[in-house]
Each structure stands twice: as C-alpha cells, then as structure tokens.
Amino acid sequence: MLSSRAQAQTGSTPRAPGRPDDESREWLRRLRAEGPEREQALAELHDLLLRAARFEVSRRRAAAPHLRGGDYDDLAHHSADDALVAILAKLDRFRGDSRFTTWAYKFALLEAAVKVRRRAWQGREVPLDAERWPLFAHRGSTPAEEAEQDELLTAVGEAIRRRLTPHQREILVAITLDDVPIDVLAERLNTTRGALYKTLHDARRKLRSALAEQGLEGTIP
C-alpha cells in the first residue's frame, strides 16, 4: 500500500491507493465482461505480455547461450500464457496502486526470468555441499592479508560452521557463494522461493548475531 507521503511524491499523476486510473479501470471492466469484448481484451493483454516476455528472454540470452532462436520464442510464448493465467487468477488483488499494465508486466517478466534460469541450469548439477564453505575462507587472500584483515572472515567461517544447521549451510553457500538461482534451487529441492529465502534470512541473522557477540558487527563492510 502506498504511504500518503509517497503518494504526494509520485509526480504529475497522483493516484489514490485503491483507485485505478481510467485506463486500468477499462482493462478491469473488459476482462470481467463476457463474450467477444472479453475475448478481445484477453487477446490484447496476451499480446502485451508476450512483448514483455520477449524483452525479458532477450535480456537473458547470455545466461543460456546453448538455446536456439526458436527455443527463446517458445519460452516467451509459454511465459505469456502462464502470466495470463496468473493474472486472471489474481485479478481481484489488483488494487490500482499502479497502472494495470505495470502490474501485469511483472507477471510476464517473472515467468520469463524463471523459465530462462531453469533452462540455463537444465542438466547441470546444483552444488549442495554444506562442508564446502571452508574453501571460501582462503580464496583470493595471501597469508599476510589473512593475518591483517580476515579476522571478520574467519569469524564468519566459524559462525557458519558452528551456528548454522547443515540445511542452512547448504542454502547459504549455494545461493551466496555458488550463485545458484533461488528458483532453480527451489525446483530441485521441491520447495518455494519464499521458503528458501526464509532459510537464507534466518541463517544470515544467526551469522550477524554471532559477529555481534564478538564485537565485530562494526567491521562488516
């Protein structure tokens, strides 16, 4: 929900929370209509979603260079299809705090981004090794540098080892050190992005708490 302060700062076309602008209201009316009018609105919305999905797939081509041109367009079409289904299921949750099209675009962009990430990792092993983290503690540092500046790094390593559960260590290392996309990890572990982020969040809180106990919180970059 927009705060009143932010509402006053949104520029030349302020919109009261929960009150869609004229264009957004027209989208809602047509999508809730029946017959040809609704069919036409669905076709127009799908076209908008497809353009957004193609934009996203194009942005992420570098992440999946092995895919062919047709694969990308298939991904964009599937993303637009899935986004349309999601939008229609959540249409009553659109409150009018943004333009309807902005609200709708995020569904297409999310679907496309998730699909590209998953395709990019298709067939690749996801590293899940709770004991792999000590390798990081020595990465890129000389012994002299470690002696000078890595008290914090050592403390983090100790906290990872002593304070986190094996599951928390796996998730923390996979997402933050091995750059495994959270959607990919969620799919492999048969869980959700939200649940994994909660695990990551809890692990980070434990690490910060451990550092605070040692008086090291002020040295965190």
Add this chain to the structure above:
Amino acid sequence: MTPSADRDSTLKRLLGPVGPEVTCDECFDHLDVYVEVELAGGDPDAAVPGLHAHLDGCPACREDYESLRAYVSR
C-alpha cells in the same frame, strides 16, 4: 575485482542486508508500485518499506526489479 573488494562483496552476499525486509512474495506484490513511484521521482523506500533491503539480499528479486524498471521505462 581486487581481493579486498572481492572479500567485501562476498561478505555482503553472505551476511545480507541490515534491518527489516519484506519477503519474496511481498516483494513481488509491491514491485509495480515501487517501480512506478521511483520512476515518477518519488520515494519508493517510503512507499514500500523494507523492499529496498530485500533487493539487496535477494539476487532473483533484484533481477525482477531491474527487468520491470527497464521495461516500464523503455
């Protein structure tokens, strides 16, 4: 990246943001408002408290934010 910058970047990824942050679901729910307020020159962090911190801690949501911002402002 220098070893020092690499070390700092690694620590930031490991330790995440400071302070309250929204969840991934809440981030998605409010991303459209956040981006519109930002592009209109407003204060998105006041509009959706905790979302900026989440973007600092969640690489996937950060990518989603950057995509929506880029697409809407194209």
